[in-house]
Amino acid sequence: MSILSLRNVVKQYHNHRAVDSVTFDVQKQKIFGLLGPNGAGKTSLIRIITTITGADEGDVIIDGEPLNEYHPSSLGYMPEERGLYKKMKVGDHLMYLAQLKGLSKKEARQKIGHWLKKFDIENWWNKKIEELSKGMQQKIQFIATVVHDPKLIIFDEPFSGLDPINTNLIKEEIRKLRDNGTSIIFSTHRMEQVEEICEDIVLINEGKVILEGNVDEIKHRFKENLYRIEFDGEIQSDFAGFDIQTRTDTSITIKLPQETDGNELIKYAVATGTHIVSFNEILPTLNEIFIKQVEQN
């Protein structure tokens, strides 16, 4: 079941096509990576999904319904450029944003209380936002994004400017939200983060989808049959007949032909008396796939 489906979505700005016939689906209760270099059209797409702008062509379907004006209250959005009303108190600020998302006063107060407690900052209600450190402000922004229990949350570069501790905290919370049934779109150009937390991705460049699917499946699709053996002591064989990519005193990386699998290599290594410490198939990182794909296009 998909929470979000885009079908041939187009957004044309004055002299360029920011979104060019984009089609993809986001599955329910998954963390979905929306990837692309700067200027690829990620923000334009997100603005269409969050109803900030409208698509010129194509359909956006949320949970089975065409996108309409009631959807924003079931969406959560943390923009890359995210600000706060610095002069307001934490409690007032969160109450305001929660009520704009359609919560009643009572509901809002209760849910904000819950989140403040969760982050162990219950006594912040009356603090002015400008008195908070940047890390503290980011917690407030996170709470503002999730307080109304949205069924789909979009995080645009959520970790930019976050210290490692807060990064981990937010990562954990994102996972917990997913486990509790929320679907998440995670937009970024930082591949290592995607690998860590996303299950499915779509890669966009110059407004077009150039790659999509499950992260593991994609990695296998682009693997080059590379294997690395780490060994102990003198190596007995020169691995003649194998396509050696790199070689150090303690390891060797070999590319096998497409039809052979790693067992052949292990057999050979054992037979030639190599003391194997580890044996790995090297899968490409998303970063490598990403760069390759972007360059190819």
Added chain:
Amino acid sequence: MHKLWLIAKREYLVRVTKKTFIITTLLTPLGIGLLAFLSGYLAAKGGQATKTIMVKDDSGIFVDAKPESKVNVYTFSDQPLDRLIQDYKEEGYDLLIHIPEFKNTLSTKHDVSYYSTEKLSIATIENVERAIGNVFKEYKVTNSNIDREVYESFKMDIDLENGAKDASKDGEEDTSGKLSIIIGTVLGGVMGFIMYMVIFIYGGMVMRSVMEEKINRIVELMISSVKPMQLMLGKVLGVGAVGLTQLGIWLVLIPVVVIGVQMLMGGGAQDVQQLQEIANQANSAAIEEVNDFDINQIITEFGKLNWLLIIPTFVIFFFGGYFIYSSLFAAVGSAIGDDMGEGQQLMFPIILPVILAFIMMQGTLQNPNGGMAVFGSMFPLTSPIIMPARLAFDPPIWEILVSIVILVLSCLFFAWLAGRIYRVGILMYGKKVSFKELGKWIMYKS
């Protein structure tokens, strides 16, 4: 509607709970009170800048009259002029006046000389001239064969009254006397000026509020929850409520403070007389005109004004004018963003009609039913200032109605226009915006 209310409420509360707001709201009436006190005090002081004047009167006319003045103290001397010129300063006089002999009683001109080390003010010179002139006039009347009664009857005071009864008013007493015109002019000027201030103060507040959200980078988050138009209108309404609150407080506090100051300064009869004398010195036409009427007359004339028309109409133009201009300010604020400097040129087309209207208002008060006044009170960018200025002069009802219709339609149009620019502007960063660019934004699809 609920969201609009939430936004307006936040805009309102954030502002009225600010320390600077509370301080300005309370300090302004105090400042005006202080100004009233100072100007009253200084006027009284200035009026009391008594000159001690030594007079050498060769004609003998001024001496005999034993002139008395609140402002100047005259002392007479028979010493020779040469000696007086040398000594008057040392003897503590500010001024020496020499009145030569007055031989030809039919002459209407008599040259009097004065000696002083300082430059005299016009007021002092006029005061002395008037004092001597009055005495000479009296002398001439007394020494002529003219009956005093006949002489007094030479003075004529013409009052131009409107004798034509307004047919529509069916025999009712006519209200367009001179006093009512003066009152209308003052009232019109005050109302026009209030509009002018409101547009700049609160329109500017809306603009800053828009810029703040854009620079703060919170605006993208906001418009993922609400429509840009709601956000903009919420601001306009919220800040408008702030303006009403502030003006309301001032409407009560300023008269209280000013009356308080006047009572504190002791509004005794003597002061009034003194002020009268000062006013006469100042010789300002308007003051003299008003001086011809007593306070009861003024109050009666005020009561006769058509307040049932003036107040609601003023309120309509107040809201309309504020709404149009604050929408435009919001649009400009959205286009400016971080760089206030380049915003100046974008603000120019908004400021221009306001200033133009303010200038036109002066002409309107001179000729409240003239062509310029009628045009100015119809054109929606000037009507919020010009129409209130005309209100006390009984403009034709149909003109008011047409103007209101134009105003309301213009409110819708400018809100739409500003909204089109705003929705694009708030998401546009780091781009120098030209008018051509703004034009394109209006055309963008949402």
